[in-house]
Amino acid sequence: MKMLYSKTFAMLICLFCLIYTGFVYHESSDKPIPYPEGYRYWTHVKTAIIGPENHSAVRFQGIHHIYANDKAMKGYATGKFPDGSIIVFDLLETSVETTSDILEGDRKFIDVMIKDSHRYDSTGGWGFEEFNGNSLTERNILHLSKSKCFNCHAKKSSSDFVFSSFRK
Amino acid sequence: MKMLYSKTFAMLICLFCLIYTGFVYHESSDKPIPYPEGYRYWTHVKTAIIGPENHSAVRFQGIHHIYANDKAMKGYATGKFPDGSIIVFDLLETSVETTSDILEGDRKFIDVMIKDSHRYDSTGGWGFEEFNGNSLTERNILHLSKSKCFNCHAKKSSSDFVFSSFRK
Numbered sequence: 504m505k506m507l508y509s510k511t512f513a514m515l516i517c518l519f520c521l522i523y524t525g526f527v528y529h530e531s532s533d534k535p536i537p538y539p540e541g542y543r544y545w546t547h548v549k550t551a552i553i554g555p556e557n558h559s560a561v562r563f564q565g566i567h568h569i570y571a572n573d574k575a576m577k578g579y580a581t582g583k584f585p586d587g588s589i590i591v592f593d594l595l596e597t598s599v600e601t602t603s604d605i606l607e608g609d610r611k612f613i614d615v616m617i618k619d620s621h622r623y624d625s626t627g628g629w630g631f632e633e634f635n636g637n638s639l640t641e642r643n644i645l646h647l648s649k650s651k652c653f654n655c656h657a658k659k660s661s662s663d664f665v666f667s668s669f670r671k
Numbered sequence: 672m673k674m675l676y677s678k679t680f681a682m683l684i685c686l687f688c689l690i691y692t693g694f695v696y697h698e699s700s701d702k703p704i705p706y707p708e709g710y711r712y713w714t715h716v717k718t719a720i721i722g723p724e725n726h727s728a729v730r731f732q733g734i735h736h737i738y739a740n741d742k743a744m745k746g747y748a749t750g751k752f753p754d755g756s757i758i759v760f761d762l763l764e765t766s767v768e769t770t771s772d773i774l775e776g777d778r779k780f781i782d783v784m785i786k787d788s789h790r791y792d793s794t795g796g797w798g799f800e801e802f803n804g805n806s807l808t809e810r811n812i813l814h815l816s817k818s819k820c821f822n823c824h825a826k827k828s829s830s831d832f833v834f835s836s837f838r839k
Contacts, residue, residue: 512738534717543714543715544714546711546712546713547715547736547738549775550718550734550736550774550775551773551774552720552772552773552774553772554769554770554771555771555773555775556769556770556771556772557769557771557772560771566718568715570715590771593824601722601724601725602722602724602730603721603722603723603724603725604719604720604721604722604724604725605719605720605722605773606719606720607717607718607719607838615725671773
């Protein structure tokens with residue numbers, strides 16, 4: 504009978520540990536990536552238009568601008584992005600006013616990369632999120648950053664997993 | 672004889688005044704507009720692509736970005752641009768990589784507007800200049816800002832002679 508109590512007690516300890524570990528894991532890696540407030544006033548890195556024939560058109564067709572905070576600008580200069588770097592890929596519809604001009608239309612979404620080498624060590628030190636339209640809270644990526652973002656960014660290990668470079 | 676001396680003296684005074692006035696005028700209105708150092712780190716206002724069918728394509732065809740310094744950002748917010756506001760229209764060639772994507776190519780020129788309501792009172796308080804390609808010194812406008820820039824900007828008196836507005 505005494506042994507049964509001991510076993511039960513040990514199992515409870517184990518259960519507690521598992522729950523606690525899970526909780527800590529959740530806290531450290533699944534804390535939502537914050538909306539990048541004020542990114543429209545950050546440095547404009549570059550722009551491109553992805554057309555209907557691009558292989559990634561389903562997701563990325565439109566005109567996109569890339570913005571970087573000051574820490575990320577150090578990354579573009581040195582090739583190594585310090586913790587706290589944030590890069591925003593701001594995708595807008597294209598609005599064709601005449602047959603040859605292209606204007607900026609409504610926002611489709613913004614993609615955000617934030618560098619925290621400890622928290623996101625399984626995805627190159629980068630956390631990824633997507634905010635739908637103009638929403639500050641509607642997240643499209645959440646737990647799927649590896650399959651939806653990092654598997655492609657992984658190709659760019661030579662530039663710290665960043666595709667863009669600063670246009671001067 | 673004495674009268675002749677007096678007349679010559681008076682004429683010399685007049686000549687001196689004319690030269691001096693001309694010099695001051697030259698100093699106040701014709702001082703070259705400085706190259707807007709660091710504008711690539713200013714706020715990105717908006718972007719558009721002007722195609723071959725646009726009526727201003729001869730001069731402006733390509734992809735352009737508009738950048739504004741902090742004072743000019745106050746102007747976009749209030750509709751009245753304070754002295755010291757600088758706006759840069761950065762025009763690049765478009766470089767078509769596939770049949771549907773459009774990338775940024777070489778710089779064609781930058782157009783600069785700088786607000787000084789006293790110095791440039793004959794052109795809405797704005798001085799205009801254009802720097803060719805990536806040059807910091809090769810100016811295309813100089814004394815022709817009225818005919819080459821202001822005559823068109825004059826249409827926009829309701830927005831302090833500025834065409835663009837800040838895209839959020």
